[in-house]
Amino acid sequence: MRSWVAAILLGVLGVVGVGEASTAVFRLRDPGEPLPGVTLEDLEGRPHELAVPPGRPVLLFFWSVYCPNCKEAVPALVEVLRRHQGRELLVWAVNVDGDRFSNAVRAFVRDSELPFPVVYDRLEGEYLVIADPLGVSKTPTLYVAGADGKIVHRQVIEIDFEGLDRALADLGPR
Numbered sequence: 001m002r003s004w005v006a007a008i009l010l011g012v013l014g015v016v017g018v019g020e021a022s023t024a025v026f027r028l029r030d031p032g033e034p035l036p037g038v039t040l041e042d043l044e045g046r047p048h049e050l051a052v053p054p055g056r057p058v059l060l061f062f063w064s065v066y067c068p069n070c071k072e073a074v075p076a077l078v079e080v081l082r083r084h085q086g087r088e089l090l091v092w093a094v095n096v097d098g099d100r101f102s103n104a105v106r107a108f109v110r111d112s113e114l115p116f117p118v119v120y121d122r123l124e125g126e127y128l129v130i131a132d133p134l135g136v137s138k139t140p141t142l143y144v145a146g147a148d149g150k151i152v153h154r155q156v157i158e159i160d161f162e163g164l165d166r167a168l169a170d171l172g173p174r
Helices: 002-022 068-083 099-112 161-169
Strands: 039-042 047-049 058-063 090-095 118-120 141-145 151-156
Touching: 058 068, 068 099, 068 161, 099 118, 141 161, 151 161
Parallel strands: 058 090, 090 118
Antiparallel strands: 039 047, 039 118, 058 141, 141 151
16 A cells, blocks of 8 residues: 555655656856847837848847846946947847836836847747857846857846956957
């Protein structure tokens, strides 16, 4: 009788374990890992491919309109990016609030006069299509990928703009 109960318990634990094993685990991507590509929509609903084009570095800035650190970071980010204009750097501001907060996002983008495109991350099932695979759980988070599509720089919450400036300069000549 006891072996029968043990078999049932092991069977239940096995099912629970299988369920847990299939749950996605997301972590911050490290330098040297590839930056995944995805198509996201901008504020007007136009699709944009966020893949790393051959030979062109990319910066992804994950932000929320309700994040004070994000709002504080934007002017300094814009200034750093202006210093690196000639690098063919492709910049995307990826908003994680979703289009349900589009009025607040649009107002912030308009008031901040952002010189780079803003796209919305989107839910597919339970997960955001770009933030979750990159392990973005806090904003601001930024990633820089080199021309080979591999991550060369990552920062989370407190953006070190001098470090970002150096990382962009290390991408090569203008």
